[in-house]
Amino acid sequence: MTAVKIETRAKPRAPGRDEAKAEEPMILIEGLTLHYGDKPALKGISMQVPKNRVTAFIGPSGCGKTTLLRCLNRMNDLVDGVRITGRILVAGRDVYHGSMDVTELRKRVGMVFQKSNPFPKSIYDNVAYGPRILGTRSRAALDQAVERSLGSAALWDEVKDRLHESALRLSGGQQQRLCIARALAVEPEVLLMDEPCSALDPIATAKIEELMDELKSRYTIVVVTHNMQQAARASDVTGFLLMGELVEFGETPKIFTTPGDRRTEDYITGRFG
Amino acid sequence: MEHTSRHYEMELVELKEKILFVGGMVEEMIGSAMRSLLDRDPELARQVIDSDPRVDVAELEVDHLCLNLLALRQPAASDLRFIATALKIVTDLERIGDLAVNIAERSIELNEEPPLKPYIDIPRMASAAAGMVRQSLDAFVKRDPFLARQVLRADAAVDELNVQLFRELLTYMIEEPKNVSRALRITFIAKYLERVADHATNIAQMVIFMCEGRDVRHPGAQKRAGGES
Numbered sequence: 001m002t003a004v005k006i007e008t009r010a011k012p013r014a015p016g017r018d019e020a021k022a023e024e025p026m027i028l029i030e031g032l033t034l035h036y037g038d039k040p041a042l043k044g045i046s047m048q049v050p051k052n053r054v055t056a057f058i059g060p061s062g063c064g065k066t067t068l069l070r071c072l073n074r075m076n077d078l079v080d081g082v083r084i085t086g087r088i089l090v091a092g093r094d095v096y097h098g099s100m101d102v103t104e105l106r107k108r109v110g111m112v113f114q115k116s117n118p119f120p121k122s123i124y125d126n127v128a129y130g131p132r133i134l135g136t137r138s139r140a141a142l143d144q145a146v147e148r149s150l151g152s153a154a155l156w157d158e159v160k161d162r163l164h165e166s167a168l169r170l171s172g173g174q175q176q177r178l179c180i181a182r183a184l185a186v187e188p189e190v191l192l193m194d195e196p197c198s199a200l201d202p203i204a205t206a207k208i209e210e211l212m213d214e215l216k217s218r219y220t221i222v223v224v225t226h227n228m229q230q231a232a233r234a235s236d237v238t239g240f241l242l243m244g245e246l247v248e249f250g251e252t253p254k255i256f257t258t259p260g261d262r263r264t265e266d267y268i269t270g271r272f273g
Numbered sequence: 274m275e276h277t278s279r280h281y282e283m284e285l286v287e288l289k290e291k292i293l294f295v296g297g298m299v300e301e302m303i304g305s306a307m308r309s310l311l312d313r314d315p316e317l318a319r320q321v322i323d324s325d326p327r328v329d330v331a332e333l334e335v336d337h338l339c340l341n342l343l344a345l346r347q348p349a350a351s352d353l354r355f356i357a358t359a360l361k362i363v364t365d366l367e368r369i370g371d372l373a374v375n376i377a378e379r380s381i382e383l384n385e386e387p388p389l390k391p392y393i394d395i396p397r398m399a400s401a402a403a404g405m406v407r408q409s410l411d412a413f414v415k416r417d418p419f420l421a422r423q424v425l426r427a428d429a430a431v432d433e434l435n436v437q438l439f440r441e442l443l444t445y446m447i448e449e450p451k452n453v454s455r456a457l458r459i460t461f462i463a464k465y466l467e468r469v470a471d472h473a474t475n476i477a478q479m480v481i482f483m484c485e486g487r488d489v490r491h492p493g494a495q496k497r498a499g500g501e502s
Contacts, residue, residue, distance in 0.1 A: 229347055256349045258486030268349040270281065271274040 026051035026190060026220040027072060032086035034067060034244075036079065041067045043244040045086070049237075054212050054221045056235035056252070058228055060272065063241040065224045069192050071095075072222065073109035074102055091189055107134065110183030114195035116175035118167035118182075123150075123159050126167045126178055130186035145185050152218075153181035154211050173204025180211065184219075191215065193223040197230060209234040228268055232256045240264045281346050288338050288359050289414070295331045295366045296410040298324065300403060302373035303469060307399040310380040310462070311392055318384075321377035328370035335363040351483075358483040362413065365472040369406060372465045372472075379458045379465075389445065389455040398434045398466045401427065405473035412477060418484040424477035425489075431470035438463045 025048035034042040042064045049055050057065035070076045071088060074095060088095040090109060107130070118126050127146045128136075136142055146163070150156040155177040159170070167178055176196060183191060193212075197205040212221055212234050225231050231238050232252060239249040240263075248255065248264045259265045266272070276282040302321050309318035339360040342348060348356055383389075405424050412420035442456040442463075481489050488495060 228349070232349070257353060259350050265350050266274055269352045270276050270278060272277045 024051055025049055026091060027222070028087075028089040030087040030089075032068070032071065032088060033084070034064075034071065034076065035081075035083040037081040041244050042071070045246045047239060047246060047249050049220065049222060051220050052216055052218075053236040054216050054223060054234055055237045055239065056231035057222070057224045057239050057241060058226075058231045058267075059241035059247075060267070061226075062243075064244040065239075065241045066194055068241065069194055069222060069224045072190065072192055073106050073111060074100075075111070077102070107186045108188050109190040109192060110186065110188035111192040111194065112176070112179050112183055112196050114198050116172060116179050116199070118170070118175050118178050120166065120168055122164045123167050123170070123178060124163040127181050127185045130182060134186060149181040149185040150178075152184050152215065153177045154207060154214070155181055171204070173200050173207060176200060176204070176208060177211065180208075180215075184215075188219065190220045190222065193221065195224055195226060198226060205230070240267060242267070284338070284342055284346070285352065285355065288335065288342065288356070291331060291335050291338065292359050292363060292366070293410065293414065295328060295335065295363060295370075296406070296413075298328055298331070299366050299370040299373060300406055300410075302328075302370055303376070303399065303403045303406070306373045306376035306380060307396065307403075309377060310383065311396060313384045313388075315381050315384050318377035318380045322374050325370055325374050328367055332363050332367040335359060354483045354486060358413070358479045361479050362476045365475045369469050369472050372469050375465050376462050379462050383455060383458050386455055389452060389459065394434055394438045394441070395459065395462060395466070398431060398438070398463060401431050401434070402466045402469040402473065405431070405470050406476075409473045409476035409480060412480045413483070416480075416484050418481045421477040421480040421484070424473055428470050428474045431467055435463050435467040 027049035029045055029047050029049070032042055032045040033040065045068060057068060059065050067076065071084065072090065072095070076082050076084065084096065090105070094100065095105060119129060121129070124146055127149050128142045131142060131145045136145065147156060147160075150159060155174060158174060159165075159178075167175065170178060176199075180191070180196075197208050200208065209230065212223065215221060216236075223231075223235065235252045237250065238252045238255045240247045240255065240259075240261075242263055248259060248261045250260070255264065256268060259268065276285075302324060305317050306321045309315065309321065339356050342356050346352075405427050408420060408427075409424045412418070412424065439460055442460050445452045445456045475490075478488075478490050481487065
């Protein structure tokens, strides 16, 4: 299929700035095709994920949205029999090029999963884990990274007095924000979120969505969600996938008021065939 | 394709039927108000006035249904545009009902005096305006933007008839002061009909928005509002 180029319309409050971003996508995907064995899971996906915005992938189960997300930091490399063609550039660098260091890539492209997965360690050690692995030894630098990351994840005020308690004692929503803080601790450029709120109650969900809105000024966020209202509320740009194909990709308000494709229309209005 | 949720589908059908019900009522009110004028039938005029509360009730029901749909179904895309359109056009329909009542009131007053002149342009205006209302509702039901655009084009003819009638009635008033009260009342009726046509135009514009997602109102203001046009 032809490249779906996102038209980044200048918003009234920040004219010019968004236009500049449109010229400089954070992630560029070209003709991406992925097979699990003989089964195609992604068919010729092309898109430009804009920098410093929240991009949502929506679509029914099995449409390929999580597979697409996992391609962005090569999480699919570990799957048996996977075959990938096409190109993905993150900040101009080819993700699947032989010279790409996958650990370095995953530092730059962090990920938060559906089910929060804190390590069975203290809150502090969870957040300090990444910086330590990357060689930070100084206590002061680690303290600073932990405070900064927990602050960015809107968790600092809730946990600052019990940093050395087990992370497993936090509530579900707090654990998910801890996982966000852990991803942020290594200062990524892109944050991938795979159904980050599907196990959370509405208040915890609202906090994560609020956080996405705050974080996007510093990071580029890509989120996969089953919840169409979440995509509508929390994203700037939405891509609709169906059976491995990117059906439509555009500004979220446009997708939810006047989608261009009949299949998008049917999906978001709840007409599932 | 129908909604996976049959209940949602039924609510949308119910909304459409309610709009048509209000539309049918106000169309009939315009027709009856005009007949009461032409046939000098004050009883018919009174029936028009008495039927207005039913339109008001139906308007409230439509609003209630729309708010429930918005709150409970979180509609998107064409469903959202359909509900937004219903919410707006029901106001236009209710106003058309009010204008029919105004025509009926003037008709009662006019029928207490001898006729000023034979009615020629007023029935033409009425049939053009009522035709626009009917056509705009047809366009709504059939989701037909082509039909809606025909309504927009018809509005100019009604405006022209109104201007023409005003000039003619002005000469009656200048010629003979005792014509003034009747001529004024007829001028009012012409103005009411012109307003009916304007409301039909609003409905047609909303139908185009509903079908195409494009707002065709106030082309100059669209850019400043940052809307898509």
